[in-house]
Amino acid sequence: MKPDIKDRDYMYRLIIGQLFYDGHQQIAVNLSQALGCSMQPPPPSDKLFRLVSIAKQFVDDPDAKDKEPTMAAEALSTGLDLEFDADVAPTTPEPSLYETIYLTSHKAPCRSAAFNVDGTLLATGSADCSIKIMDVERIVARETRGLDLNALDNGPDAHHPVIRTLYDHIDEVTCIAFHPREPILMSGSNDFTIKLFDYSKTAVKRAMKTIFEVEPIKAISFHPTGEFVLVGTNHPTMRLYNVETQQCFVCPVPSDQHRGSISDVHYAENARMFVTGSKDGDVKVWDGISNRCVETFQRAHDGAEICSACFTRNGKYILTAGRDSIVKLWELSTNRCLIAYTGAGATGAQDCPIQAAFNHNEDYVLFPDEKSGSLCSWDARNADRKRLLALGHTAATRCFVHSPTQPAFVTGSDDHRARFWYKKLSS
Template identity: 55%
Template sequence: MASHTALRDREMTYRLIISQLFYDGYSNLAVQLSNVIKAQPACPPSDRLIGIVKLGLEAEGNKREDTTISCVAPGTGLDLEFETEVQRISSEVATYETCYVTSHKGPCRSATYHPSGQVVATGSEDSSIKVLDVERMLAKSLDNIDPNEREAHPVIRTLYDHSEEVSTLQFHPTSPLLFSGSFDCTIKVFEYTKPSVKRSSKCIQEAFAVKSISLHPSGDYMLAGTEHPTIRLYDATTFQCYSTSSALDQHRGPITEVKFSPKGNLFATASMDGDIKVWDGVSGRCVSTFKSAHDSVPVSSVQFSRNSKYILSSGLDSVVRLWELSTSRLLIAYTGAGTTGRQECHTNATFNHTEDFALFPDEQSRSLCSWDARNADRQRLLATGHAQPVRVVCHSPTGPALMTCSDDHRARFWYRNADI
């Protein structure tokens, strides 16, 4: 019975091929094939085969997509203009568990996720950079990797080309490149997908220690913030440098962070002078300044919301603040992280992947604080297990995962435990 069905299917396939050949004008080939298989009755011209192949390819593509990690965060993100009662779609970070720990030889001071969420990089005061595969870290936590199998190790690259602390990292959005900035006054570019590459392929020599870099969503331009008040804008291909012609637009102190908006039409900067500035991404002119944004203490970090309507900031006052760009006003203050007063170390605040929560580490307790991003309700703390203060919190852009980097030399990879 099975062999009879196979013969029938094969005959139908040949008949479809013959009909397609007739339809496309290859009559001689169609006749030859028809004579070989003795097609009865004769096959009329038809393009049915193309339709069947198209449907099959679409089904195959859908199946392949189902087995890969999603590169798009769920939900619409934070939008207080239209939201009243919003159902959260993500779990709070207190349900995350440590899946993998990697160690540097010095304090871990920087981290960044690839936009796909599949790769993460960490940088250290020891001048090294590690690139880690997210799926391998998850598999390692489930003991699905042979410890003797080098190819399956979560750390896929260790890069050395800086001489001082690696202070900032960012992946190129479309090319397999990793950009790094350092206290050695350089910005370097690594082709991290090449196994033999441990040194950078390109280098920018700056005049001051590099504190922060940010790539335009297109990958064509790069912002750089240094120990100097002036913002640098580079062509990411030619490395030609630009800066605004107006000295009055610039900060009055060293830059602590620079950040392009998701749309690339704006960028924001934070400074030791206590101000946050918002800049036009085309003209390079300052369009708004939040004076003394954190009660006159230095501002540590700035981050745009997904829709570019808001900026999330943190400062040495241990308070996280949400600013509305259209009105240039403070909307929400997330308090309770600085239980013993102002902090000593610069640490960033960030959203989770759905922007349901705002995250910030408590310097003294070394716990990760979390608030409902819409109403500032405190959530349960996540005990990070670090022995020293957490200097960087980096949440995955696509799923319930994050990295915490600490002065204890360790970077911890966290993932949501669905059983809690």
């Protein structure tokens, strides 16, 4: 039986995707152009190799036809997984369609922000030493549903999105993280302290616990259980703290550590690994149990400082951003860069570090371009560049965080403002 045109196209796309995956980019591009799919070349994928491996079972083993193919037993991923869904089209709205629906001001630059695990709360931190906690549902409801929340009030300010304002640092708040299970907010600061706030108590504005460090705090990440927290500082050595006892652990092998200050830390969702990025230009992957470095991507961005590093939900990939304005996707099974998202930084090199992030279902990669003041976005699977979104800040964007559950993100800027962006259903 002769294959139809769709079957041929699918076969060619598998071949091109396999060539991209195996590092033969130029050959893949040439073949893609020759076959007329140069406008949207297939993403890198190992699917062809796995299909051939399965078919080979039937050739090499006469009894294989009575067995289930290996691939059939594997579960599909809910996030980015180039093994299974490399050719899936995005199902969520493009980031260029988001709009600012809420704006809050600090008294100094806003350079840190975080959502909680279920995306219902948002916190922003500022160089004015304050932290604001906002109710995301109130932000969305007052703008998109036209609800008269005053009718539901128990007090004059109950409808306001800002539900807590916390003061206990004496220098800039540089990083924020919500506890994954308890109503606790952790913050790090240039005042050499890490503070834990119990935001379930409405009258409390001061921290219930303080961890003292010897360097300014640059990044924090909670263990998925909430029992431990990773702390990156201006020192090259990664710290791991027991949240309850405040006991500090460090890797006993000096050669495992970075050579420059740590700029970002991030736990994988299964806690088996964590990743760190540093000013030394390296990205390190660590074993979550032994606290030992198991892989180093040296000069990950050609020696440029690493701005951010985070895992995909399935833990198969790491997304990094560098001061070279390039975002990269690294595959852990092969320890190499699989996709480079380029096009940001065209108007000049960035002066300040800024994070890259996925949207809530990992369809898109997002990265603010400092010089143009716009948000760059790409299809996460094939690096297809999407339309720019003007962020509207009057100074450099210094923090960027996307909601883990819905089409919403927050940007913080040196113009003292934090903007909440949302894709309205009616738009």
